[in-house]
Amino acid sequence: MNFLHIPVQNWLLFFGMNAVVLVASYVVSSRILRPVQHHDRGFVNAMIVAGLVYLAFILVLVLFFGVVVQTLNAWWIGGAAVTISVGNLLLFWKERIPFFSSLFGFWQAIRASADIWTWLFLGLLLVQIVLLLVKVYIMPVHILDSMAYRVLPAPMWVQMDHIPNVLDAPANEVNGRTLSIAVLAVWYFIFFGSDHWVNGAQYIASLTLLLLVYAVGKQCGLSRGNSIKAATLFFFMPLILMESVTTQDHLAINMAFVASLYFMREAFIQRNWVYAPIIGLSIGLMFAFKNNAVVYLPILVIALIWMILQQRLTMKDCLSCVRMKSATVSVSAALAVIVGGYWTLRNLVVFHNPFGLLFAPGVNFREHIVDTIEETDEPHRQFLSEVSGQIVNTSDGVHAQVAHSSQSAMHLMTGLFKKSLENLQDNLAGFFSRVSDVGNFLYTPVLKNISGFGPQFFSFGMVALVFLILSVVLKRYRTSASFYAATGLLMLLVYFCVMSNIYAYRNFIFFPALLIPYFFTLLGDLNQPDRHTNPVLARVSPHFMQGTMFFCLLWSFYFTCMPANANPIILKEFVEIEPHYQSPARYLRQFNKFRPIMRRMDELPVESGLAYVNSHQRNSWSYAFYDVHWKRRVEYIPLLKKYFQCNSEDLTCLPEEAFKKRLIQDKIMFVNTCFFGGACPGIKDPEFVEIGKGLYYFRRISSAE
Incomplete structure (x- = not known):
């Protein structure tokens, strides 16, 4: 018996397996947050942590079986997933935050306070979430770099029935990048028997990031309605709507970064170490999804120092707390290493370089393929060689010379440092045109020379950026969300120094995620402006403001509804x-x-x-x-x-x-x-x-x- 030409048992196995893991992840998140589950944001926090636990659990499980047990058999992996999930359900079921009653309470609270605009935002959001789920199933792997290296390892692993340290593929990225998207693709494939759901990981990451932006708004004192509007405005950015149905990794790493930042601040606000393991889990996911995580880590350290200074804590106080909670700190660090450490460890052990072959010489996208071929006398090893003599590949297309790889990586880091000011200048010069998305109404996920932030960021995010810069000298523009906005701006400037290319803005998802809540805190209550409302923005009619926001949602919905990768x-x-x-x-x-x-x-x-x-x-x-x-x-x-x-x-x-x-x-x-x-x-x-x-x-x- 088939449904949509797919055996019904495949549908049942796929959704049944993911449902069990999701429910167990929610129960585990409730157990982690038990000391603070009655907090105002307890239910939303549990939902966010459930998304993090779900992704981390699948990554670790598939990697364990693929690397250690040396099998990717669906029954072995599925059996282990069900066993662990059912065990968690039995252990922690009574400690869960009641899902349906909490959801009903959330719904009742919205009904009691929502205006017509909130209902319009929420209705369109639900339609978009369902539409994206349909797209996840319908659309195949459709990004060129995904077909070259991001998801390519998945079918190779499945056919080999394990995950080897090195893959025989022409792209250096396969043996240098973190390949967690491919690991998740294996999970979404083995239970369904086809690749129709391999885009699912980014979809889960997008929903988790949606909840995070909502939670950031609530944490910063926004009303429930304004938090929904802020989260919806962010979620409808064309960049998010397109990335959420791909096998890219930009959404996932930025979701993990925002989660790290949010729970770090939550820990300081509530003065509770219960969030430490969640922070460790989030940092682990950052390193699991993308090599760029090394850029985010210093910003998290700066944000931590900022919060310590805000709390007026001394170094002695901090060290004392760490000693008292040494077990919690150790567990958090262990989670970060277990979830995100494999690919870096693989690169260090196999290639003696934390980036593997990612920066090895010889990458060339434009030249024709008939190159000088030189054979060495070394037995069983024949190398393709550039005219310069840089040895870049072997007869099996796998083992590049480690010395060249290491030298190239060091040269790259030196070059990045020397070019940082030049990159910063180039990025700042092109910032306005990139975020305006002018002339690019047919969006594609590669986002060549544009940001994909959509009209909502150009209309409201840019206003927030102006006020954020003014807040350096004018205190009245400093709000409860200034921490997030300033951290996002600092992160953007760091990226501007180390990255300047036509596709770079896919990496900057964190920026609108942290800036849009700041804009709403400047507005105050849209329906009842008070003395906390920004006097400049208060002169704008609330209905005009929200109407413009809703128009931006409709605009983004329309221009991303039909995928631009294929004609109708x-x-x-x-x-x-x-x-x-x-x-x-x-x-x-x-x-x-x-x-x-x-x-x-x-x-x-x-x-x-x-x-x-x-x-x-x-x-x-x-x-x-x-x-x-x-x-x-x-x-x-x-x-x-x-x-x-x-x-x-x-x-x-x-x-x-x-x-x-x-x-x-x-x-x-x-x-x-x-x-x-x-x-x-x-x-x-x-x-x-x-x-x-x-x-x-x-x-x-x-x-x-």
Whole structure:
């Protein structure tokens, strides 16, 4: 029996497994927050912590089985998840914060105080949340860098049935970046049997961040209605609406950062160490999701010092507290290491570099692929070499020279320091045009040269930024949310110093998340302005202000409702075909325009393997070669002299017998020669039949069988 062409048992297993883990995560969060569960924000805090625990639990569980137990079998992982979850339910069920009664109480409180605008905001928010869930299921992996390295490891791991330390892939990022998004993709795949839900992690992160912005507003003294409006205004930024249905990691790391900041302040406000493990968990998630976490950590330290100074605590007081709560501090640190330490540890052990091969030399996105090939005399190791002599890859495309990698990383750090002022100047000069999103009404998740913050930030966030700068000299503009806004601005300036590229603003989600609540504290009560309301903003009609906000929501809803990655005709066709054929190659317009043969990839027999040729750590859209069930074997074969003799003038290659023998040995029937950027060298050999641009059929494999 099928539902939407998917076996019903797959649906039941997928939703049943995630429901059990989510409920158990909520119960565990209630247990953690038991000493403060009757606080005004107790229920919302429990929901936020449940989201953090859910993501951390899945990450640690899948990594444990994939790395230690050496299996990714759904029954083993599912059995362990159910056993641990049921155990937590039995242990802590009586200590939970009642969910439905708390939700009903929250609803009653809204009914008692909400105005018409609150209902409009809330209604549109619920519609958007449901729509995004539908998009998570419908839309395939549709970001090019996700297909090159973010989610690519997931099908490789599933086929190998474990998570090795190193993967044979052309992109350096695969063996340098933190790959937690791919780990979560494994979880969302193994119970459903297809990749329809692999975008789910970012969706969970977006909802958790929505609750966090609401909680920040409440913590800063906003009314329930204004907190809802602030959170909704943030959530409807085009950047959030697009990222929440992808396999990117920008949402997840920023969610973890805001959570760390929020619970750190919550601990100081309530003077309670119960939040310390949650802070450790949040910091662990930061390091689990993205290498950029090293940039966030100093800002968290500065924020901690700020709060200590606000509380007028001395160093002696702080050390005394740490000694008294040494067990809690140790548990918090252990959580951070367990949740977020694996990828850094892997990089240190395997590559002797905390960033692995991420900054190794040889990355080149633009040059054509026929490069100088040099072979060394070292047994069993053949290296692709740039003309400069930098050795960047081996015959299996895996082990780069550690010395070069380390030198490159150190050179990069030195270069970043020297260029920091230049980067800062460039970013400040382009800030206004980037946040305005002028001329970019058709948003795509890569956000090239724009911010994706939408009209709501340009209309209200920029106003808040002006008042924040004025608050340095004018105390009347300092509010209870100034801490968050100032921390966000400091974090942005640090990013401006170390990062300047056309896609950078995907990393800056924290900035509007921390600045929008500050804007609402400047407004005071929209319906009943009082002496605390900013006198400048008080002159603006509350209804005009809220009407403008609602228009911004509708604008963002409209311009992100239809995904810009495919035109409406292709999207309609994509939705109507059977799930088996809903592959990225059939969806993305890049393939439809430049490589139409890729639209037929899912019609090729999955039993026959596919090889793709690459060199010099160039990215390739490797994930597009997999079918939705991750059954097709996809093998990377580097461009080596023992495999090819290439002509750089006409971009053609003559395959050697060694290459053919490898195809026969590995039972590979199809060969792809196209790389990131569009270059597709031709294969000149009668045994290879070109069935489309860059895609060849190997005749001998069928006769060998």
